Amino acid sequence: MTGGSGVVVIDNWGGLLKAGFGGDNDPIAVVPNCMAKPPGGNASSKKWLVADQLQAEDVDVTGMTLKRPIDRGYLINTEVQRDVWERVLRNLLQVDPTNSSLLLVEPMFNPPAIQHATDELVFEEFGFNSLYVADGPSLVHLYEASRQPMMFRAQCSLVVDCGFSFTHASPVLQNFTLNYGVRRMDLGGKALTNYLKELVSYRSLNVMDETLLIDDAKEKLCFVSLDVPGDLHLARLSFKDNPFRCSYILPDGITYKKEFIKDMDEALRYRTLPQESDSKDHGMDTNKSEDRKKAELSQNEFVLTNERFLVPEMLFHPIDLGINQAGLAECIVRAVQACHPYLQPVLFESIILTGGSTLFPRFTERLERELRPLVPDDYKVKITRQENPIFGVWRGGSILASSPDFESMCITKSEYEEMGSARCRRRFFSLNRILSFWRSSFSVGQSLRRSESCL
Structure with missing residues (x-):
């Protein structure tokens, strides 16, 4: 079955892949764009888990080996990407690509060799009827x-x-x-996760192979500081009872099947307060959580303190981190x-x-x-x-895919077979579009000048 427009929309990024149908408000599939294999030597553990299979409740992601089709923003492994798309299209969207068009979100400044590999995947591997390639910012x-x-x-x-x-x-x-x-x-997000892995591994527990777990800890516990020197000073004044302190429990396969935060109230008490609030009066009872335990740190537990705001600080002052x-x-x-x-x-x-x-x-x-x-x-x-920064690009693609002129903007499979990838791709950067841009730029300049003259 397909959506109302019959167009598949895929926002294909390195972290999460979003896929659905043009005209819908939300994607049907929001899955990790990767494959992973559990550690161990028995036959069953050698099976690679793909996309949504990694999100199953009974899956322990501890120590998994990852294969990503995209590295540093660009497609480097078409075989892995094919397996991920196969899983998403056949099992989650339940669509036949040979009867569908595709709107694909690609990174900006994609090299011609990668464009050619992508077109081969779309038309030769999956047999889509037509393709339109868009960049994220324009869709947002x-x-x-x-x-x-x-x-x-x-x-x-x-x-x-x-x-x-x-x-x-x-x-x-x-x-x-x-x-x-x-x-x-x-x-980007990958660099922040890697930095958090290094900090935790240096200070408490070796988690360099726990990419998925540390990614989860980063998303749930990290926050942006409005006053980094002040927060560091606050942490030093209350070293024994650091207001940023929280514990993250790793699954051990016996007692805990999934990772979790030891005390969610404690983890959230500081980052939700106004910056000017007195750190000695948090106004919350940190003993309410059923998960709170008095045991000492185990080999499956690590503590985060200042790391919670120092990791996002990379985006604002990377020079401070070398x-x-x-x-x-x-x-x-x-x-x-x-x-x-x-x-x-x-x-x-x-x-x-x-x-x-x-x-x-x-x-x-x-x-x-x-x-x-x-x-x-x-x-x-x-x-x-954006209201939902994860879905913003995909929703723009959904709007474009449901427009009446969408099919006329696409490259068809027959055009690809006749002219090849390079010549077909020129349609997305046609002279008419460039001239339209310059006319628009001139019009905006004229209107702004008129506005200024009226002031």
């Missing part, structure tokens, strides 16, 4: 413009995507990503400054946050504090985090 803008009248009228935005492999700041004008203005940080890159606020400013001066005030007022890392508590507030001193005083700064 499309979705938000359909919801926000102000953004629809301005027709431009700055999409900040804190993804799995990279973080991009991308100016978008009339659903067209201005590639010359895109700025990238080589930091990473020679600009922080997120400076990355945004550089992206805006690369655009025409008439677009710059509009872009600063239309910043959209998407991607899983933007879900850290206080992320938006911290970014605004970092960004405001770098922006001219007469410019407004408005930052909007």
Whole structure:
């Protein structure tokens, strides 16, 4: 069975794969874009688990060996990607690709060799009828413009995507990503998880092989600090009762089948408080949780304290950790400054946050504090985090896939077989689209000049 439009929409990123049908509000499948094999030597343990199989309640992900089709944002293993797509299309979407079109979200600046490999996968392995390739920022803008009248009228935005492999700041004008203005940080959710693994392994327990577990701990326990020196000072003053302290229990296969946080109330008590609150009066009874135990640390347990806010700090001040890159606020400013001066005030007022890392508590507030001193005083700064940063790109793809003109924008299987991948791909960067962009840019500049003359 298929959705109303008969178009499959796949947001194919390194961490999570989102798949569903054009016209739907939410994807049907939101699964890890990887394969994993449990440790051990018996025959049953050698079976590779794919996509949603890793999310089953009875699966212990401890020590699993991972295979990812995407590394550093780009497709490197088409065999693994084929197995993941096969699982998603056949078992979760229950769709026959030979009777469907595909809207695929690809990373920006995808090399021609990877584009060719992707087209082979789509047309030769799965036999889709037609293909349209879109980039994430333009789809995020499309979705938000359909919801926000102000953004629809301005027709431009700055999409900040804190993804799995990279973080991009991308100016978008009339659903067209201005590639010359895109700025990238080589930091994303994967780098944060790896950093947390290193900190935990150095301080308490070797978890370097526990990627899935540490990823879960990061998502549940980490938060963005609004005052890093102050929080570090607070932790030193209360060393024996660190307000950030919480314990994470790893599964042992006997007592605990799944990982969990020892005391959720204790874990949440600080990060949900206003920054100015007195640390000595948290206003919560930390003994309510049934999972709270008085036993000492075991070999299946580790404690997080300052790591909870030092890990997300990588995105804001990577230089403090020895990473020679600009922080997120400076990355945004550089992206805006690369655009025409008439677009710059509009872009600063239309910043959209998407991607899983933007879900850290206080992320938006911290970014605004970092960004405001770098922006001219007469410019407004408005930052909007998507309602669901995980689904934002996919929902934009769903809107586009359900539009009446979608099929005319696609490459068909017969065109691919006749002309090859390289020539077909030129349709996505046609002269008409480029001319349309320049006409739009000129129109925005003219209207902004008229607005200024009326002030």
